[in-house]
Amino acid sequence: MGAADVVPGVSGGTIAFISGIYEELITSINNVNLSLFKTLRTEGFKAFWNKVNGNFLLALLTGIAISVLSLAKFISWLLENQPIPLWSFFFGLVLASIFLVGKEIKKWTPGTILILILGAAIAYYVTTLPPSENIDSLPYLFFSGALAICAMILPGISGAFILVLLGSYKTILDAVHERDLKVVITVGLGAIFGLLSFAKLLKWMFTHYKNLTLALLTGFIAGSLNKIWPWKETLESKLFGDKLVVLKEQNISPYAFEGDSQIMFAILLAITGFSLIFILEKLASKK
Numbered sequence: 001m002g003a004a005d006v007v008p009g010v011s012g013g014t015i016a017f018i019s020g021i022y023e024e025l026i027t028s029i030n031n032v033n034l035s036l037f038k039t040l041r042t043e044g045f046k047a048f049w050n051k052v053n054g055n056f057l058l059a060l061l062t063g064i065a066i067s068v069l070s071l072a073k074f075i076s077w078l079l080e081n082q083p084i085p086l087w088s089f090f091f092g093l094v095l096a097s098i099f100l101v102g103k104e105i106k107k108w109t110p111g112t113i114l115i116l117i118l119g120a121a122i123a124y125y126v127t128t129l130p131p132s133e134n135i136d137s138l139p140y141l142f143f144s145g146a147l148a149i150c151a152m153i154l155p156g157i158s159g160a161f162i163l164v165l166l167g168s169y170k171t172i173l174d175a176v177h178e179r180d181l182k183v184v185i186t187v188g189l190g191a192i193f194g195l196l197s198f199a200k201l202l203k204w205m206f207t208h209y210k211n212l213t214l215a216l217l218t219g220f221i222a223g224s225l226n227k228i229w230p231w232k233e234t235l236e237s238k239l240f241g242d243k244l245v246v247l248k249e250q251n252i253s254p255y256a257f258e259g260d261s262q263i264m265f266a267i268l269l270a271i272t273g274f275s276l277i278f279i280l281e282k283l284a285s286k287k
Contacts, residue, residue, distance in 0.1 A: 001015045001016055003075070006075040006173075007075055007086070007160055011151070011152060011224070012152050012153070013152060013217075016155075017100070018277050018281060019280050020281070023206060025056075025060070026202050027053075028057050029153075029199035030199050032052060033196075036052060039051055069176065083230070084231065085230075085265060087228050088230045088265075088267070088269040090273060091225065091228050092269065092270035092274035092275075092276075093274065093277055094224060094228060094273075095270075096273070096278060098221050100277055101155060101214060101217055101221060102218045105211050106211060113215070115215040115216050116218055116222075117219060118216070119219020121219075121223065122223065123219065123224045125223075127226045127227035138186045141168055141171065141186050141187050141190065142189060142190035143166075143190060144162075144187065145189070145191040145194065147166065148162045148168075148194075149190075149195045153199070154217065155217045155221050171183065172187055232249045232250065233249060233250050233251075254266070
């Protein structure tokens, strides 16, 4: 999840879903509330830890944190130097996720199909929006963290891409590289606020409208494929400080990509990503 969350266009929520922990994650987040402190005071730490599903959250959050801190620089390097192989791998991974999430829908109705199409249209529209100029004020970064974490736990909607749209991605990634605690803590507090608020809505949706919710999430994943198609042509770009930001681009055929000698390698990586999803699903179903 941490590796996926670093890449603008891939959602950590997608990884949570395909590994079979998505609903437990939403339920565990919902257990975090003020009554926990009462449980801690009256029943002790063990009851508090069990109520919050502490082992699960500690393992998950530690994994995400280690991945973000260790992979942020490497992913940034890949995005700049080897974008086609990286996007190809994630394209295959996300494409397989559509089938995996879609098959969880137990009953297909006209309403389910309509919601799926709506989800795909929303995600597609989000991927076509131009990025904003880099903004680094603390209140804005708090807001960015809150909004990005909501997207991050939605399969198909990338939290990192939301940060790109808001103009906060480079500021936050640089803060992680440089261990700028002021920025990291501000974004973290915003993320906690957004996560606790949004998880309640998701939990309610899964409880009352599970099929429609799954259809919406499947649509989100399908619509996000536009963003992570590996071969793109830049139509418009602008220099923000020392960084060249792409404002407008279009997907093109790999064979129209001049001088690209990576087609077979990219296809192999896409197949690897696609296969990995079903391997993960089999491992998750065994455990």
